[in-house]
Amino acid sequence: MTRAMEPYLRGGLKGTPFCPGCGHGVLLGAVLRAVDRLKIKREDLLFVSGIGCAAWIPSPNIAADTLHTLHGRAVAFATGAKLARPELTTIVVSGDGDLTSIGGNHLIHAARRDVDLTVICANNQIYGMTGGQTASTTPIGAKTATDPTGNRWRPFDTVSLVLSAGARYAARFPVTQPGRLSAAIETALSIKGFTFVEAISPCPTQFGRRNIAGDVSKLYDAIAALCIDEEQARAMDFDTRLLHFVTGEFRP
Numbered sequence: 001m002t003r004a005m006e007p008y009l010r011g012g013l014k015g016t017p018f019c020p021g022c023g024h025g026v027l028l029g030a031v032l033r034a035v036d037r038l039k040i041k042r043e044d045l046l047f048v049s050g051i052g053c054a055a056w057i058p059s060p061n062i063a064a065d066t067l068h069t070l071h072g073r074a075v076a077f078a079t080g081a082k083l084a085r086p087e088l089t090t091i092v093v094s095g096d097g098d099l100t101s102i103g104g105n106h107l108i109h110a111a112r113r114d115v116d117l118t119v120i121c122a123n124n125q126i127y128g129m130t131g132g133q134t135a136s137t138t139p140i141g142a143k144t145a146t147d148p149t150g151n152r153w154r155p156f157d158t159v160s161l162v163l164s165a166g167a168r169y170a171a172r173f174p175v176t177q178p179g180r181l182s183a184a185i186e187t188a189l190s191i192k193g194f195t196f197v198e199a200i201s202p203c204p205t206q207f208g209r210r211n212i213a214g215d216v217s218k219l220y221d222a223i224a225a226l227c228i229d230e231e232q233a234r235a236m237d238f239d240t241r242l243l244h245f246v247t248g249e250f251r252p
Helices: 024-038 074-084 096-102 104-113 158-165 178-190 204-211 216-226 230-234
Strands: 045-049 065-068 089-095 118-123 169-174 195-200 248-250
Touching: 024 089, 024 118, 024 178, 045 074, 065 074, 074 089, 074 096, 074 104, 089 096, 096 104, 096 118, 096 158, 104 158, 118 158, 118 178, 158 169, 158 195, 169 178, 178 195, 204 216
Parallel strands: 045 065, 045 089, 089 118, 118 195, 169 195
Antiparallel strands: 169 248
């Protein structure tokens, strides 16, 4: 059972591109299990990613057509591919920096145009691959390479962002809840139109070592503790809520 998704993986791979403790491997499994439950044939799939740690989730791991594109341009490439081959199930898997910073305009306009894409954002709250700089999703007070005393700016709520731009469905779950995360991806793939899933994925190498020292399990415990539901969020004031991840499934 632990190797059940192996038919979806490319042969000949030696090891993983992810750092020890990275949550992206869990997200890879969640994506593949959602695809498997929906019985989508590999020849009917197209994965698109940009530049960054999360871009390595589909490429080189998944044995299906993949586009590994320019930084911030994953959604733009995916839009073009969908227009050319509308019959393909087109899935964007990329990081928070790639999708919401340099790629932010592509993201909101794809949602506005209701392009038939499922975008999966692996949010590790930092620029993981390029040195640990502050990202548009970095929490207030978190230390980064470019903000060693702590980030001052509030992060994007990516779910609210895409819903306000026109997404038909959005969800947010941490990789510490892989079953719920995979179920949300399955739901997103089942809806025609623009859908979005944010996966909170811990980064021990860049975020963790600057903010939560010690065993990597402490980082995972901290992420899990920050995840709340909508009812809990309503009981918090605005500033406190900003420090948490409101998880669940959301529709306009």
